[in-house]
Amino acid sequence: xxxxxxxxxxxxxxxxxxxxxxxxxxxxxxxxxxxxxxxxxxxxxxxxxxxxxxxxxxxxxxxxxxxxxxxxxxxxxxxxxxxxxxxxxxxxxxxxxxxxxxxxxxxxxxxxxxxxxxxxxxxxxxxxxxxxxxxxxxxxxxxxxxxxxxxxxxxxxxxxxxxxxxxxxxxxxxxxxxxxxxxxxxxxxxxxxxxxxxxxxxxxxxxxxxxxxxxxxxxxxxxxxxxxxxxxxxxxxxxxxxxxxxxxxxxxxxxxxxxxxxxxxxxxxxxxxxxxxxxxxxxxxxxxxxxxxxxxxxxxxxxxxxxxxxxxxxxxxxxxxxxxxxxxxxxxxxxxxxxxxxxxxxxxxxxxxxxxxxxxxxxxxxxxxxxxxxxxxxxxxxxxxxxxxxxxxxxxx
Numbered sequence: 001x002x003x004x005x006x007x008x009x010x011x012x013x014x015x016x017x018x019x020x021x022x023x024x025x026x027x028x029x030x031x032x033x034x035x036x037x038x039x040x041x042x043x044x045x046x047x048x049x050x051x052x053x054x055x056x057x058x059x060x061x062x063x064x065x066x067x068x069x070x071x072x073x074x075x076x077x078x079x080x081x082x083x084x085x086x087x088x089x090x091x092x093x094x095x096x097x098x099x100x101x102x103x104x105x106x107x108x109x110x111x112x113x114x115x116x117x118x119x120x121x122x123x124x125x126x127x128x129x130x131x132x133x134x135x136x137x138x139x140x141x142x143x144x145x146x147x148x149x150x151x152x153x154x155x156x157x158x159x160x161x162x163x164x165x166x167x168x169x170x171x172x173x174x175x176x177x178x179x180x181x182x183x184x185x186x187x188x189x190x191x192x193x194x195x196x197x198x199x200x201x202x203x204x205x206x207x208x209x210x211x212x213x214x215x216x217x218x219x220x221x222x223x224x225x226x227x228x229x230x231x232x233x234x235x236x237x238x239x240x241x242x243x244x245x246x247x248x249x250x251x252x253x254x255x256x257x258x259x260x261x262x263x264x265x266x267x268x269x270x271x272x273x274x275x276x277x278x279x280x281x282x283x284x285x286x287x288x289x290x291x292x293x294x295x296x297x298x299x300x301x302x303x304x305x306x307x308x309x310x311x312x313x314x315x316x317x318x319x320x321x322x323x324x325x326x327x328x329x330x331x332x333x334x335x336x337x338x339x340x341x342x343x344x345x346x347x348x349x350x351x352x353x354x355x356x357x358x359x360x361x362x363x364x365x366x367x368x369x370x371x372x373x374x375x376x377x378x379x380x381x382x383x384x385x386x387x388x389x390x391x392x393x394x395x396x397x
Contacts, residue, residue, distance in 0.1 A: 004031060031115050075174075170191045187200060262309065289315075328355050
């Protein structure tokens with residue numbers, strides 16, 4: 001099979017690895033529009049379950065990723081002026097650029113043809129490939145060309161956020177809240193190697209405007225944020241990965257969904273197919289799982305059209321709970337004033353419960369009591385475990 005992967009992110013590279021590893025006769029080409037070594041974003045997070053999936057599908061890539069991962073220990077909630085709260089939790093992170101380097105090395109060792117500075121906007125530009133995989137991100141040009149056929153929908157989130165890095169290494173996944181005269185602003189910070197961390201800043205649009213971020217350039221924005229988060233940064237600086245035009249890269253999160261994941265010989269993967277809010281930390285994991293699922297369907301002996309249909313149906317079902325989690329998590333952070341006055345222990349408990357569809361409908365204090373009860377009463381705990389996936393699947397449709 002001749003395969004063209006349009007997009008050299010984790011999904012495209014890992015799918016290329018799997019296709020070439022399973023049959024060296026497959027001709028696999030990855031087209032990446034950026035120059036080699038150029039990527040946006042800082043670190044990505046994952047947990048043991050993803051490593052297990054990678055080990056089961058390509059042990060060599062899994063070993064390299066595991067060996068180069070940064071392990072963060074614990075989650076920390078800090079509200080300026082109150083005592084911090086920490087809970088035990090183990091997870092991993094790795095720099096996005098480093099992850100891509102590892103996958104690129106593995107892909108090329110297997111014989112994958114990776115081409116940088118190559119922009120593909122239509123399937124006809126792929127050189128006659130039997131299968132064209134659109135894994136070119138949330139703004140996929142390939143998908144947009146046939147948007148009406150895929151049934152693409154876009155929902156724009158309310159909060160503003162900016163994805164930054166810092167040389168302060170956070171050994172715990174940190175949620176840090178700061179009160180300004182214009183409202184609350186907070187960070188999601190975690191280390192991804194021995195010398196750097198991701199530092200995402202988020203706030204309501206009213207706060208963003210009132211603080212003056214709509215009028216500030218990139219350097220001014222970084223300095224203002226360093227001042228606001230001085231108690232968390234301990235003198236360390238913030239950095240942006242985008243240096244082109246001096247504008248601060250504030251965004252509203254875009255949730256992408258598609259009713260159909262393939263048209264003719266073009267199939268969607270990763271952010272081109274779906275996005276989930278960054279507050280659940282699952283984007284890279286879900287993209288890699290797409291790659292695993294598609295490779296598995298193509299390896300199952302089905303005709304191409306049937307394999308693509310089976311892949312889309314399977315992944316849409318699997319994504320239901322994650323999409324519900326992301327929706328409720330985003331809503332929780334869009335409703336921070338509703339919870340922020342709670343004492344830190346209760347606030348952290350509700351932050352952990354942010355994926356529950358019940359949180360917006362019950363008073364915060366009442367939900368905290370329910371939270372405690374489901375942990376202390378075995379029957380309630382079992383009922384919750386049974387009901388949760390069914391409720392999330394319903395909301396994820």
